[in-house]
Amino acid sequence: MVVCIAILIFLYMFFKVAYDTVTCYWLSPRRIRKVMENQGVNGPKPRFLVGNILEMTSLLAQSTSSDMDSIHHDIVGRLLPHYTVWSKIYGKRFVYWNGIEPRMCLTEPELIKELLSKYSTISGKSWQQQQGSKHFIGRGLLMANGEDWCHQRHIVAPAFMGDKLKSYAGYMVECTKQMLESLENALETGQTEVEIGEYMTRLTADIISRTEFDNNYEKGKQIFHLLTDLQRLCAQASRHLWFPGSRFFPSKYNREIKSLKMEVETLLMEIIQSRKDCVEIGRSESYGNDLVGMLLSEMKKRRESNKFSLNLQLVMDECKTFFFAGHETTALLLTWTVMLLASNPIWQQKLREEVKQVCTNGGEPSVDQLSKLTLLSMVINESLRLYPPASVLPRMAFEDIKLGELFIPKGLSIWIPVLAIHHSEEIWGKDVNEFNPSRFASYASGRHFIPFAAGPRNCVGQSFALMEAKIILSMLISRFSFTISENYRHAPVIVLTIKPKHGVQICLKPLD
Template identity: 65%
Template structure:
């Protein structure tokens, strides 16, 4: 009896301590810290909607977005900020106006995503400072972001902070250097040729109307599988399907509140995420084992050492600073680049084709340029810089429909940004989509497709144009994405003329990335390719 009493007492004490710990963390996380930051920012003149206990402004923003995207747009319009970011439009009008009329671009306000305070910032001078090397160690991805994406991309480069980010960036950067990228041109051309062949066959069978997004998704998946992981699309297909489902669940999870200790309570939702993650890891291990086996037998890809081989080399290195790569981190990096190199590139191509399908004069201008530069051959690495009109078109597509509509950074310690003191724990959210559509920056035609706006002005627009972020933490695959887009679009323009289908329904939505809800339906007419 005595032993049983002792065990019962210990269990009770442990339970009581757990409850008190969770209550203490919840109190500081959801009340004390938010109230402190709110008062601190209000003293500096930064206001926002009143947060509700525990949920902040999460329910308000979620309900506004749900209502705005519930129906399709009545016609094809690129004025999509109010559709995708209605809470930004409302709160910036109420709370974000500056004291001086000449400061119309410095709209800023604070709102609450659960317990996380978020400063919405559009001042481009302050944004440039924030994204500079000055703050690269002082800011990064918040715990809430990392928690939300841990099952999708884990601790890969996109979610890394501090010394881990420096090390991981240093490891993967050589895979995206100019010489390495040139070696991928052959793969990109061959994959695109196969896609065009498939489209020609489908059109020849009477299917002149196609959902082009599906073809671009398969194409970019094939390219990243071959160039980054020396694997065919069929091997990568399982990963893409699983990551797509994980992406959807991750987006759904962002609508719900996280409570300390909640991960210990099983649910159907968490079980599904766990099962999907385990399946992704299994398929990745198969690809990794194949690469190890190929290395042992001296078989290498035509493009030489790919990203996966560079990552596996890091696993063998022993470091004293604790920054060595593990197999888990290798798999997280693979998921990051499978996701980024596949999803965002496919969306860039899909939105660009939609824009060209609705702007025939620019489509013909780009096609004529491709014919002049490349003749009847696929573009070479030397041809790509000469495709200037295509470059303007791609930039304008990224401006109107940036795959990533928000750019977040959290302050890891108190710091001064412009005329503001930023307290530790405050997240700064840069509304890329809103900045890209701001009439004060781009003019009254900000919501129109006008690629010529980038001609000769790229330097002056750098701080306003953020599809790949900016500064040291910019997208490491930026040059890869632009090269891929030019090659695919050049070959596509040479093979087809195209118009938007009458059945196309314009309905941009945000599911972590900016995508067309119903895809992009186009009519294709094969050319003498």
């Protein structure tokens, strides 16, 4: 009798797994494809399991095989070659396949606005995205969905608002001073040029270490280096997610990913445990004023009130998420902005004059002065338009929804090509691929500008990033003038974010 029950359970589990697999890999994708074709939304024919991955990989390899012949900003065909090819064939809307995941490319501003503002809780990150970043940033705010996302956003948002946000300015100024001194020291040793991307990456890592971990600043820098390696490996592993069970293969990069993840979480647990110990033995009345301290305080409150569970794993995932989002995207914004200013000395001088007029403390801005740096805001926006750190904005529909007259079936991912929208001649005019910050002099320009997404699910750290960028750039241009080096080779590439393949080499000259 017991044997019969065991066999029945085994058969039930076997057929359930088999049915779920067939549904996931065959029935659901086929249903979605049919629904979209009936509405006139077509796309390239997918292959079994791999979808259109091989075509996308081939197109990208061709487009980025060599550096660009000059510094110009017509980069959509280079970085999103599949979008360029397929949009010409199938129009503004088309469906392509990343393995077994159907993705609809959407570029119509009104439909994008409706999606981002109206469906924030029933659309989010897909299984493929979550699996691809599981070991990197886990289930932090960036990868959370539905009610979990609502709770996590509510917990984290206060760290980037009001007086709390203003309190970070001192860290930013202090870290920037140290970076400027290191640049001066490099010039004194006879260096004629520097790779500014390295300096900006270290600087933003220092700032996020101090604001996230405060007195555990050295451990924060260790975490930064480990997460950088983890990001590269996870990007490599996520290319194989279309193959069933690939994430369980004992491949070299899968083993390295798990090892690095363990190192990162060991360091985070040391920071967290030291805070908890200090409170428990009475050496401290709080867990600290940084992000870690705020999350631990919230975890304790919610445990006592039986609200949404915030456990240690989620605290660590939030720390990893904000470490990644808080340093890399800002470092890239700064690096591309310096490249653009080094190539456009007229705008560089305009900013220098504005900073001199507004910032009376030798180019060191106070929080209240930042809003008066209007030209600097325009330059930053134009940099984000031309080189948005994230080239696409993904959302998956978890329920059937309607966008205008378009029916979106449950399970369809919608991919918004931010880079293509920011470089659309139809939206921005004939000078779309030129550096022209003046286009942001009017408020209307911002309607199709989405570097930080939009709606309820926009980037929670947007104000932090913009404050940081303004402080760093105003201090840099008040201390140095800079030109692009002859050694600079313009070659944007995508590794999760848009990066300069060979860095950005500039020639610095100290100002009196």
